[in-house]
Amino acid sequence: MNKLKHKSSNSAGAVIMRIAVYLFLTGLAFVFLYPFMIMLVDSVKTYADISNNTVKWIPRNFTLSNYKLALEALNVWRTGANSVIVTVLATVGHMISCSLVAYGFARYRFPLRNAMFAIVVLSILIPTQTIIIPSYITYTNMHIVDTHLPMILPTFFGFGLRGGIFIFLFRQYFIKVPKSLEEAAAIDGCGPLRTFAQVVLPSTGATMVVCFLLSMVWHFNDSYEPSIYLTNYDQYMLPQMLSMLSANLSNMQGDVADAAQNISNDMQIMYHRGVVMAAVTICLIPLFVLYVVMQRKFVEGVERSGLTGE
């Protein structure tokens, strides 16, 4: 545990060691933060500044026009609302269904339990891409293609985007919880479902927080499923919109775009860079707010979840 504390008491070498560790961590932190810093800085640069190699961290001409363009190109109020609604509903679905199902797997014995759990693990391993065509057919038969339901509905049944992982994580937790509380509840005449909802679930805080955040983040960032199931412009979600950003920008800018088409692809990337960075920043705002609000709980959650791979 306290390598630093331990040694600092006895030698000068320890001081150097400590400085080295800090330097190393700071270097790592720089690598981690770099993309986000660049993103923020470039989003307020003018095109002239972006194409100028000598301007790196401090923009010469501060501008918010990139944001104005990005907001427009993303159709942000509509798209953002779609994204937030789908993400929240899907996450709620995952939390309810996965904890319930995991509890069943962890606490009760029933025929085919192990076989079913093996299928849960398989469902983690099989990429969405592998089964996307038959899935599409399934949803067409249910008449829910072109709505947001294909992203939301499966999450209430333990499937959906990486649903298996959450079942797995919750199960890991439930297996380790001592049974005494539940037995006491049972003696007091509490039914299984009520025991689960009122006794077991409140104690899952840490695991719940980690799963909640991961589910939010994964759903919010997913562009693959929306791009398959949604064709109506008003239903688009943020990541999907991001991928079409360049095309949208060219449309909006009219004759400027004609000029942009004549220049090479690299140049075009450079040309839109400020706006793309602004758009990415806008997309990250909800996640960032979420992280700031939950950061403390998340870090604690990670510490307390005490995962073991057993």
Place this chain on the structure above:
Amino acid sequence: MKKQKHGAAKRREAITGLLFVSPWIIGLCAFFAFPIFRSLQLCFVNVVNMTDYSVEWAGLDHFKEIFETDTWYIKHFLTSMKEMLLQIPLTNIFAIFIAILINKKFPGRTVYRTIFFLPVILGAGFVMSQLLGQGVQGEAMETVRSVLLPTQIRIYLGPKVTTFFTDFLSLITSILWKCGVQIIIYLSGLQSVSPSLYEAARVDSATEWEMFWLITMPMLTPIMLLNLVYSLVDYFINSDNLLFKHIQNTAFQLNQFENSSAMSWLFFLWAILLVLVIFAVMRPFVKKVKD
């Protein structure tokens, strides 16, 4: 205790359990079983008519086609295997390393933790690939490189060493951004190691190095197993994967759904095989801890 239960109680337990799992069973039937069946079926048939989905048996033709006529599949497969063999161990080594560093108690630890968790929250998936598309990764690497290795030294070392160094740094940068979840998992594993073990070792005047190999590592093996499997799965289902792009193109641009399906199932079987290998290799170590 379970064995002493008689029939009725056992049956009641089974029914309660099944009730808890029932949402998942419904989900399995509604959303999962049919797509799995269809995509497996596609590997062995030719679709004659797309509208009513009539099929004819094709045997192993599609698999033959993959190996005999598709020049890209094996090529991409080998490339992604090579990449995976390099990435998964490196990801885990870095993740363990960072997890151990930020698990120590030192002033400012919270700040570093917050930063190291950022990529998990903000960098997952599409936003990050948008940033990478802008070449941010190369720039980060460029900055790091010029700090670590000044131009004069680079010229002195010659282009081969420089290229190697550049590639290596670029790899590390991209790995660092991807290992957030792994760091979290290792960190929670480290937290569950009882501090009394370290205290006892310290009383016996064990060095930091010995404690790492004799306490930390053995206690981490179950977590490491989990993490290796997670990294593997994450690598396999990542849509940036070259092989996956090829599979996608086969389906949606060449309209060869049958071939595409066969390819992805081959790939999937390979993934399962690798997971089993990891389990087999890790098992002796994991078991030792439990005893």
